[in-house]
Amino acid sequence: MILDIYKDSLEYSAKDLKTLLVLGVTYFLSFLLLPMFLIYGYSYRVTKISVEGMINGNDPLPAFDNIIDMFVDGIKVVLVYLIYLIVPFIVFILFAAVSTSIGGYGESALMAIGSVVTVVLILFAYVMSMFGVAHMASNGDSLSKAFDYKEIIEIIKSVGVTRSLGAYIGLTIICAAIYAVVFLLILFVFGFFGIFTGTLGFDMAAGGIFVAGFFIAYFLMLFIVGPYTMIMQSRVSGLLYNLN
Template identity: 50%
Template structure:
């Protein structure tokens, strides 16, 4: 089932390359902060489509309309994610404060223990926040449903904590691997051109600069948006496993 989720999401994310470019353009202006909420709002629409769909269905990519509603949804998404991340942050802060009062091996050991506990808490918090967004989307966007902890826990219990965590960690691995592979291939291609140019006596610096530019553009306009849709779709489909 988990592999089916990945397969569906990988195919779904490539349905419309124009959508990826639009997201990339929005991402280009993310330094203004406000466009970030449009990106998270669109990803929420992807989640909403997934929680009301089925694996290997014929769900279309969401449209870029009702921009104000998309922006508001994006703000809600960011708030939910921040709230859930407060817990692991506080755990790390507490351990850091206590370790600061100690010295030597005791301080180092406490920080290692605190780091491990924080990591576990972070994974759980991230999973809970993603399931919270799915739960909110499934309940017609009711913001309070994102913090219905007992209901969200029941959803994860029914799917299985092991399956949820493995799926979530798998998403992280796939995201990293795809990013590295794509940028690595492009980098190798331009490196080969640069080396060939150097052998022929040409200055390869221009080729390397062009390669770096093209690599960053592909990452921004294609790879980044593709992976964000892939992750949103996968989490949404994971939620449907308990319905």
């Protein structure tokens, strides 16, 4: 079932190149901060369509319109993520403060324990926040539903704790692999031409080809791969929620 969700999400995310490019431009402008909320707002629309849809269905990609509504949805999604991350952050600060006061070997040991505990809590917060956003989308966009811990935990139990954790860990690995493969493939192609040009004695041209490869890889990641993996993650989140 999880593999079916991955397959659906990989295909769904590639439905419309134009939408990917529009999101890519928004990613590019996210250093202005405000466009960042549009990105999260769009990801929320994908989750909402997925929560209301089905695996291997004919769900369309949401339109990039009604900017104000999308912006508000983005703010709500960011709030959900930030609030869920508060606990791991506080725990890490507490471990750091206590370990610093102890000093010596005890400091290193306590910080190691604190780091492990923090990573576990971040993973838990990640899963809870993703289900929380999907639960919000499934309940009339009610922000309070994203923090209805009792209902969300019951949904995660219904889907399966191991299945949920495995699905999101697998999703992270797939997204990282997509980035790595695309980046390395571009560098390989441009590196090959760079080496070939260098063997012909055109050293400056070879250097230019290497630089061009890095720039093209960067912009491809920004304008295509980034939006693609964002849509994929939101799609997986919505479809996984539907398994409860």
